[in-house]
Amino acid sequence: MPIQRQFKNSIASVSDCTCCRNKKWQERKNKEDNGDDHDDDDDNDDGGGNDDADDKVEDDGYPCSESDLSDFEYDIIKEIENQEKMANNTEELEQVLSYILEDFEETPFHNDAGETKNEILLAPNPFIKGFESHKSEVQNNCSIVFPKEKCKFVQTDFRKFYTHFNAYISSDGFKRDTHKICYTYHSKELIYRFMTTSMFKVQKDILKEVAQREEKEIPSVLEKISQDKQLSGPGRGKIRYIGGYVIAKLKYRNSRVVKRSAFAPGKEQMMGECKRRKELLNFLCSTEADLFDNTADPESLLETKRKQNLSGSLCNISDVMFDFFQVLE
Numbered sequence: 001m002p003i004q005r006q007f008k009n010s011i012a013s014v015s016d017c018t019c020c021r022n023k024k025w026q027e028r029k030n031k032e033d034n035g036d037d038h039d040d041d042d043d044n045d046d047g048g049g050n051d052d053a054d055d056k057v058e059d060d061g062y063p064c065s066e067s068d069l070s071d072f073e074y075d076i077i078k079e080i081e082n083q084e085k086m087a088n089n090t091e092e093l094e095q096v097l098s099y100i101l102e103d104f105e106e107t108p109f110h111n112d113a114g115e116t117k118n119e120i121l122l123a124p125n126p127f128i129k130g131f132e133s134h135k136s137e138v139q140n141n142c143s144i145v146f147p148k149e150k151c152k153f154v155q156t157d158f159r160k161f162y163t164h165f166n167a168y169i170s171s172d173g174f175k176r177d178t179h180k181i182c183y184t185y186h187s188k189e190l191i192y193r194f195m196t197t198s199m200f201k202v203q204k205d206i207l208k209e210v211a212q213r214e215e216k217e218i219p220s221v222l223e224k225i226s227q228d229k230q231l232s233g234p235g236r237g238k239i240r241y242i243g244g245y246v247i248a249k250l251k252y253r254n255s256r257v258v259k260r261s262a263f264a265p266g267k268e269q270m271m272g273e274c275k276r277r278k279e280l281l282n283f284l285c286s287t288e289a290d291l292f293d294n295t296a297d298p299e300s301l302l303e304t305k306r307k308q309n310l311s312g313s314l315c316n317i318s319d320v321m322f323d324f325f326q327v328l329e
Contacts, residue, residue, distance in 0.1 A: 093120070093128055100197045109190065116187040116194060123184070130181040130195060135202050137168060142206045151213045161206075169199050236326070237303025240317060243325040244285075244304060248315035251281045284321045291316055 097117045104113035120127045141164040145157055168174055178195045182188040231239070258274045261267035288308075291301055296319055308314050317325075 090124055090128070093124055093131070096131065096198045096201055097121070097194075099201045100194050103197050112187065112190060113194075116185070116190045119185055119187060120191075120194070126181050126184040127191070127195070130177060131198055133177065134168075134174065134195065134199055138165060138199060138202050139206070141165065141168065146206070146210050146213075151216065153210065153214065158207075165199075165203055169196055231326075233299035234303060236297060236300040239325050240300045240322050241303045241307065241314075243317045243321060244315040246325075247281055247284055247317055247321070251278070251315070254278055254281065284318060285315055286318045288312065288316050291318075295319055297322070 097120065101110075101113055101117060104110045142161065145161040145164065146153060178192055181195065182191045185191045254274050254277050258271065258278075261270050261274070288301070288305065292298060295301060300322065301316070304314055304316055
């Protein structure tokens with residue numbers, strides 16, 4: 001990982017700094033010791049006035065004041081905190097880039113997007129800085145529309161959030177700041193698309209968090225619907241009618257695929273699958289006359305018969321399929 005190498009280099013630089021200070025102190029101490037051998041008379045003339053200073057150097061182990069040592073320790077702690085923060089930002093960056101690459105799948109830019117991702121990971125700081133700045137703006141708009149103390153929201157709130165979000169990513173400020181980031185990378189056009197797509201991930205995460213807040217407000221114990229109460233004939237008829245609508249819709253979609261792929265080259269496998277689906281869907285249906293003669297629940301057929309048109313095109317499902325939809329209900 002680039003951030004791990006960067007972290008190790010930073011710690012190494014701190015250690016090198018400490019070694020340099022010790023080395024300089026040792027050189028100075030040796031120099032002072034050599035000077036003492038030749039200048040004993042000068043030391044005697046001083047009357048021991050520098051003894052306290054010499055003791056200070058020996059006690060501290062550094063040729064510097066106690067306040068300088070504290071600042072040095074503070075710098076080390078600050079550097080470690082910055083590296084930990086950068087590691088967290090890099091982890092989030094990799095998640096964002098993975099989300100962005102999904103948007104480029106099965107497009108002509110998929111390979112270029114992969115190269116752009118690698119380019120960003122080699123020099124992540126400009127992109128991270130821009131991403132965090134834009135993310136902060138989006139979250140500020142979110143805090144206005146979706147305040148933390150509120151858990152229930154209406155459609156107007158979501159519409160307002162979408163409006164603010166789209167206005168921001170279309171604003172001149174967003175474009176100007178993102179273009180500045182683009183010029184720090186080779187793939188300028190894709191970097192702009194990367195940043196815009198990353199904001200949609202931020203939007204998705206915000207909406208997910210809002211949905212979780214709303215779920216917490218739902219009572220944990222809901223009123224259980226009694227299974228002992230039997231549905232009436234019209235109620236069962238509505239289930240049967242809706243089941244027929246579902247099957248008819250699937251048959252219609254299948255027929256559209258067949259029409260579009262009938263003369264297209266290389267679609268033989270798809271045509272075979274469509275044929276098998278058609279046979280399965282037809283097996284789930286039955287004619288109205290056969291159902292009235294053989295059904296175990298004639299009352300459930302009345303709803304579909306009541307809504308049937310003159311051509312009798314409404315789909316009637318078999319008893320087996322009707323039982324399936326009743327279980328789903």
